[in-house]
Amino acid sequence: MSTRRSALKTLTGTALTLSLTETLAAQAAAAPALKGNINHSACRWCYSKIPLEELCKAAKEIGLKALDLTGPAEWPVLKKYDLTCSMAQGAGKGIENGFNNPALHDELIASYEAIFPKLKEAGLTNVICFSGNRRGMADEQGLENCAKGLKRLMSSAEKHGVVMIMELLNSKVNHKDYMCDHTAWGAELCRRVGSESFKLLYDIYHMQIMEGDIIRTLKENSKYIGHYHTGGNPGRNEIDETQEIYYPAVMKAILDTGYKGFVAQEFIPKRDPLTSLKQGVLICDV
């Protein structure tokens, strides 16, 4: 296994990579190199310069089981490479316009209702959703509005075996004015919606910016967390020794909660993207 790893390490970045990685991918398919405790995934958008098929091949080689933030048109490609989509996108109106705005509820509900059967058909469970920006709205009003809109979708989500997952994002650096920017607010929304079909995406990078206290927070709120994202802080680059979060300890804590879902790498590589992706996966493979 380690020979394969070091072979890959030296190979990536050379002109020969593609044809050789194809061969290696075929060999690797039967022999996963990772420990198998964490289900690894990565966000498609962080590797946007790499064509999807090429990314799928590389992901498979590294030992990923899934890609995040892909839509219905991409799922057949993932399937071809024996990957799943651990966090679907393709419904809703983006990060800034979400469930905290009652004027958007009818449109949002139609959009999510339309994607539920597609998810079911593709064998997927998780679909992303957002609170939207505050635009002066108080926390309590935002909770009421979001709960009202999401509750209208829950029986259908449950029927389709789908979980709507709202992402926690920082409102300090990357997504100014985004409402769902604290775990406590998201957890309260989960309590109000009151369905196993609504959970949170705890983004470790975003939450280190907003609140720190990662291990305690994810342990206390584990029943409301349906997915995890990574990223180095500050900078949202590699999750290695260049940044302040010690990911292996966080991953162990996630496993301690009994989590069976995916951890998706969501950093912007500063170096060779696939080498960095592999490094991120290995850092999280506890």
Add this chain to the structure above:
Amino acid sequence: MSSSRRTALKKLAGTALTAAAFESIAMGMDTPMKLKGNIRHSVSRWCYSSIPFEELVQISKSLGIESVELTGPEEWKVLNKYGMTSAMGWTDWPKGTGLTSFFNNPKNHDTLVDLYTNLIPQAANAGVRNLICFSGNRNGLGDYQGLLNSQKVLKRIMPIAEKNNVLLTMELLSSRDSHPDYQADNVEWGAVLCEMVGSPNFKLLYDIFHMQSMSGDHIRNIRRYHQYISHYHTGGHPGRHEIDETQEIYYPAIVKAIIATGYKGFIGQEFVPTAKDKAGMVESLKKSVLICDV
């Protein structure tokens, strides 16, 4: 904290042979552990209260540590004897004052002005540059009133601090976990107070453990507020134990960021060692110094 310090001192005084014994041990520990010299290392006395003070000074010196902090005037004498310092001085707080009752409560002001008026020249004489101070608990006080009250008393103390080239350093602590209701629980509030006091002799103690509990985002905050920070503390989060791979903060990256701000001061280890035996405690301390020695 001060009671354990007193107990340790008492123990030391009670054994006549102790001091001489330590000196002979000291002769054997002549070559301190080699460190890189980019950051100055310190250790908090109270985390090793089961080790007699003079022995802790010896051990620290052998590890390349230059300071045993959260120590008072009697201990400074011992430190000076070994060519060491106290990166953060304190004293026994007068009755009714302490971490939970301090500058934000006007009833303490006269007492604390007297205390620092007396302590600052002692610190200057002992070569101690930083004295710790606290906000006190809120007890219902609003952020702004807490700032005004603290500013008022600090303005009274600053002339003597400036004259003696000594800093008052207010510790930032977690009110979510270790110190419920403590007012100086975020770096923004502390930075505002620094601006209101307007003296280079009042700054903040950025405790990385406590700030991980409250806010995270260390490197960005250190870059933004370093001009108001005169000291740093460590601690593994959660749990306040070793700062190693058992916890969520990656210390080497943070210490590098501290050095990059031009910081010339100390980083004080302030975690509670998991081991309770001396050898285990010293091993933890050594490991933590090496983790921060970037």
